[in-house]
Amino acid sequence: MKRCLDEVAEIPSDRGSIISDDDSDLDNDEDCEIEIVEDTKVGSDDNGGFDSEDDIPHSRWVTIRNAPIKWSKTETITHPPCFNSHSGVPDFIKDMEDPTPYKLFQLFFTDDLIQNLVFQTNLYCQQGISKYSPTNLSEMKSFVGINLLMGIKSLPTHRDHWCSSAPDLHDPYISQLMTVKRFSWFLTNLHMNDNTLMPKKNQDGYDKLYKVRPLLRDISENFAKCMAPTKELALDESMIKFKGRSSIKQYMPKKPVKRGYKVWMLADKSGYCHKFEIYTGKSEHGIVQTNLGERVVLNLTNEFTEKNHLSAFYCR
Incomplete structure (x- = not known):
């Protein structure tokens, strides 16, 4: 049967295999018979020879009898829709006079x-x-x-x-x-934040990153303002090396940086980080978060919907 499939793969697109029309004969593959017929061009002589090298056989017809046929649904391959959003450096940066490193740093x-x-x-x-x-x-x-x-x-x-x-x-x-x-x-x-307004551990709105949340929020927003993403986006996890004492420190033995802060990052084809989110681990009650990958993907890509981006997600 393997030889049957190998021969069928050699058939040109304008020809086909001769299959028995009687479906009742295609119940098993034990009695599979193969007949290979050489297809010749017009110009061969009566003895089956050929007048020139141009008259050599150019294809084979494969006759398969008593072989099972498995039909499968073929899906039409469609091209992705056109990318309909601007990408690159915004105009207010391009029009900046004397863009020194210090001025660019002030944008973030x-x-x-x-x-x-x-x-x-x-x-x-x-x-x-x-x-x-x-x-x-x-x-x-x-x-x-x-x-x-x-x-x-x-x-x-x-x-x-x-x-x-x-x-x-x-x-x-x-x-x-x-x-x-x-x-x-x-x-x-x-x-960076008011300690007197910080929610307690068992209260609603408790945030392990409360004391640095304004800084993280502002920097993440400035990242998004200073560069429009390209068509290709990728979301993956990154590690910031840290060996001190912290409740949100993670240990990932298969990473080059095994101990530190785990950060979800959304970057484009150029490697520019557009959004990020620091993973704080389990909840205050010690419950492991469910559907973590789905939640992270939706949170970081919610503003890029309906723009026809091509995305690759590596959330593990």
Whole structure:
């Protein structure tokens, strides 16, 4: 029977196999008979020979008798609809004068976002500290910039950047922006949300990421504003390395980064991240979330419906 199928595969599209019309003879494949008939061109002689090389057989007819036929439903292959949405950098970025790296960074880390850090940090100090020196927008920008520089020039501790007794570690640029005492004060008192309004663990609206939720929300919205997605989208999970103590830390032994924060990310063909969501693990009652992959896909792609995107989802 295998030979039957192999021979049928060689039949040209304009020909077909000669099948018995009697369906009653096609009950089993034990008595399958194959007859291969050479199909010749016009021009062969009476003895079956050929006048030239052009008259050689160009196809075979396969006669299959007493072979079972299995009919299957054939689906018509349709092309995906045309992509009907704009993609790429928006006009307000293209029309920007002198787009320096700092100006582009401000599109994601906006002044409104930093001003919220200033307000919430001062509010936290008013709620718990009797005497303090309030911060402002300029000082908060310096604090954010110092943290970015420390990510580029990594030292054992943040105090080493101000260490005057070790010239190989001392950083004169960072030390002139802010004193080490003031920088340590920011590390202790920096806040992004009002602690007095935070729901308790057993209350409705409880959020493990409540203290950083405004920052995550604003950055995610700015990601979406600064780039229109391409036709191809992909949703997958990513890991942010972290080995400290946290209730939302995940352990995934098959990942290159095995311990850290698990993040769902929606990216396009260029690799640009448009939306993200940090996975917080089980609920406060210890119940595992059901239909997690479905919920994540719907939440991150709800604004891209009816635009004919091609999507690949790798939610596991």
